[in-house]
Amino acid sequence: MGTGFGFEIARRDEKSLARVGTISTPHGQIHTPAFIPVGTKATVKSVLPESMQDLGAQALLANAYHLYLQPGPDVLDEAGGLAKFMNWQGPTISDSGGFQVLSLGVGFKKVLAMDSKTFRSDEVIAGNKERLAHVDDEGVTFKSHLDGSMHRFTPEVSMQVQHQIGADIIFAFDECTTLHNTRRYQEVAMQRTYNWGLRCLDEHKRLTDVRTGKPYQALFGVIQGAQYEDLRKKAATDFGAMESSGISYDGFGIGGALDKDSLGTIVKWVNEILPENKPKHLLGIGAPRFQSD
DSSP: OOOSOEEEEEEEOTTSSOEEEEEEETTEEEEESOOOOBOTTSSOTTOOHHHHHHTTOOOEEEEHHHHHHTTOHHHHHHTTSHHHHTTOOSOEEEEOSHHHHHHHHHOOTTOOOOOTTSOOBSSOOOTTOOOOEEEOSSOEEEEOTTTOOEEEEOHHHHHHHHHHHTOSEEEOOOOOOOTTBOHHHHHHHHHHHHHHHHHHHHHHHHHHHHSTTSOOOEEEEEEOOTTOHHHHHHHHHHHHGGGGTTOOOSEEEEOSOOOGGGHHHHHHHHHTTSOTTSOEEEOOOOSOOOOOO
8 A cells, every 4th residue: 555655756967966856745746846834833924825825835844842832732633634724735744843842952042053163062052041951862851932841752752743743744853953062962962863763763653553544644864963074974874774674764854053154065965875766855944045246
């Protein structure tokens, strides 16, 4: 029985890694390359779903952390999933909550230190901010920014929440670091992300088998490694090696805080290694950098 998810490459550029393709999901197709608008809380701020379609959006991305806190994954599950809940007719994507949970820890909000030329520390925290999240090898304990209540996200919980949210594409739980973190900490976080990814694969399979009758959700693994070439290449190699193990991801996300000056280089490092037959998503690169005349 087919899953309803697939990826087909239509054309390749012989002089680069660029390609044009189509991602198929149970709720429609995404023609790549594609820009995916973010509707953090199951809505793009001040824009109707019908208007997003008129503007040419092919898919919308929502945030597992925010939807977990409000209105709660049970509400979305009972509504028939994210697309029905937000009255969106096309494909949907949910991130794992890793970025938001970890940004609570450092206090940088939407920007995780996009400058790699300043200080280095294992314990990064923005000035005059309270650390709202604490990470360990098993998961993350965090305080809600809404009411101060305490919560716990593990790879398994992230998968459970995202399965209830019901997006067509979901992401493995990862540890998103800042460019201020030390090289040593980046190594620890990268290995932690890999270990969490394996746990996500196991839980994703279990939930897929248990939640029969639900549309298939494609799971993407997340490549970390900050600005370091050897770490990015190791992460891409380790994740790509799963292809021969029978427990591989449906696609990949390139994550982490990225120095805009190195963005293209980092993407090239990992895409030269990751399996070509899988779709890739560049996670949360922030505002575009416009070049003046």
